[in-house]
Amino acid sequence: MSDDREASAIMKKTTYRGIEKKQARWGVAFVVPSVLFFCLFSFYPIINAMFTSLFDKRILSLAAPKFLGLGNYIYIFKSASFWNSMRATLVFTLGTFIPLLVFSLMFATFIYNICGRRSRGFFQIAYYTPAVLSSVVAAAIWLLILAPPGLGNQVLNWLCRTPGVDRKWLANGTMLQFSTMLVYFWKYIGYFVILFITGLATIPPTIYEAATIDGSSKWQSFWRITVPLLKPTILLVSVMAMLQCLKTFSTQYLFTQSGGAAQDPINVITLNIYETGIRNQRIGRASAMSIVLFVIMLVLTFAQFKISKSDDVDY
């Protein structure tokens, strides 16, 4: 009895560290630098923006900013400019995200089924190359193409046999929105194609063989095997594509600043934040808009994760 009590007392005094906890220490040590980096460059700015959004802070002012509470939020929710930005962002996101998701899967399936390694490699490089260009360079290239005397009109007029027609890529509101979607699609399709190719490579070919033996057509194999087993990759691509579309900025900025395009049709929320914070010097109001964008992105991401978890497939 007394031995048991002694052993129990020793146990209480000695902090027991299992091997798992010892290994965990190394894991924490490797993760801490990234956490610090995230805290410094992501978490801290978010907290700072939340705090700033409660004040009427001007970027150049040295005076103590006036506390407004939710005043900035009330202003932006009543502002026609903000709702126009929400519309522009929504239109851009839906118009870009859905084609990106669908076509990147299609192209990935096409490339994955090409027999020759060299041909496959060529197509992968060809699709991925625009993704390595900076957004500024990409927008500058497309501004030249989409300008009235540019290649866009010339090629389309030649194909459609309609000489001299100006499609107003940068002048007409609808065409302008389409132009920004086109640039974004062209730039990022390759990146998501590569992600899908990686996902396709994880599906064992034996499953397709078994399906073929059982009489499944290619189309059936695609819908009944490929798509369900690719769900994690589809989720990854859809979340990444959606978030990137919501955060789009450089194409719209360059089109309106260097390209002379009208701003209102493509005044996405990030461009509005930039204008409000930097051009108009109202950093408090800009912070409020960025917090609203952050919440939207958080909610949509959460919704996507929830939807995708509903019917997981195992094999």
Added chain:
Amino acid sequence: MKKAIIILTIVALIAPMALFAQGSKEASGPITIKFWTHEDVNRNPLELQYIAEFEAANPNVKVEYTTQASGKMADIVQTAFAANQGPTIFNLPISDEYAYIVNGRVAPVDAKAAGYADYQAIKSAYVDGTLDSVTVDGKIYGLPLELTNWAILLNKGIFRDAGLDPDKDYPKTWEDMVAVSEKIIQRDGDIITRRGFDFRYGYYLEWLVPMVEQLGGKLISDDGKTAIVGDDAWLKVLTFMQQWGPNGKNLGSSTYTAARKLFNKNNGDIAMALTGYYQTARIAEENPEFYASGDLMVIPFPQFKDAVKEVANCYYGHFYMVNAQASKAEQEAAWKLIGYLLSHGDEYLDKAALPQPTKKLFESPEYKAKPYTDVFSADMEKAHIMYYSENSAEMQKLLKSAVESVMLSGVSPEKALATLKASAQELIDEN
């Protein structure tokens, strides 16, 4: 372990505040002046030469001279100041600089360091009214690098090619401008391949407001309480811009390359461009054959046929200013450098075509004898300084939005005017 992670996270959140917090500094020892200015192919080498001379005469002062594209300067300087990392000396148009004065970010001129006995001596040296925009509560906060207005540069060769006599047929009114542009323009279907003229899109405070004022309208009422005065004038100008654009007579648009970027090349792309006297020096530098050809002409800013008032393109000033957060020693050295630079007004005019608005220069026979200065000077007499206030950038954006909506988005001038009025009034009321 959990405690350690929590403590580390708190430290990570607090650490940036210590890293980035800065107050004003008192320098000791060698002085470094950060000098930020916009790119100018003629002015930059000139200033680098003067800086070398200044450094030789002041061995304890080092000047770091940095140039940026003019379109980017406002954002870059503002971002730097927001982080309390602003340059010691910088220049921007007064519409962008005024906010720095009202927010106490720039130091008043040190008259003695700049080479003047006192403020009265500074005012006496400059053309009357030139320093009004940088004078607040009796203190002067900047010295002018240039005072610039825009007139129309014209390529006589293109006029002759279109069957026009440039000396007689140049446009005197905006209605003439439309007629002349229609004769000069060449198109491939809807696509313009040669323009007669195009506006300087994005800079509406400089040229759109004078067009409205010609017809009796105003940007802001005299008492400063009402925005967008004179609906008829505004409607007429917005309708003019609508007709100019691709949905009207298709004479030009912001989606084509800016006129002033094409004009120097003399490639037959554009016959006229709205720009400043400095452009003549750039043409001389970039295309000396065109400059020497005799085909370059400058004409006054057109007026509407039924103008009630003769108003030319607004002028604007670029002022050298000094960061108020710099140490006293840095500020003194900065004003000394600025005074030294600006004491070379003749060379700024000769080599960079930048007229500093000093009485000595403007009244000199040398200035009056310079080609094209007569047109710019005459127009300046009929002009006023562009609108400047703490919210100039926002006002510029509202005008941009109004013009783009009628030219490109198919919005009616009436609706565009209503939106402009409401937004501009809100801006005035907020400030």
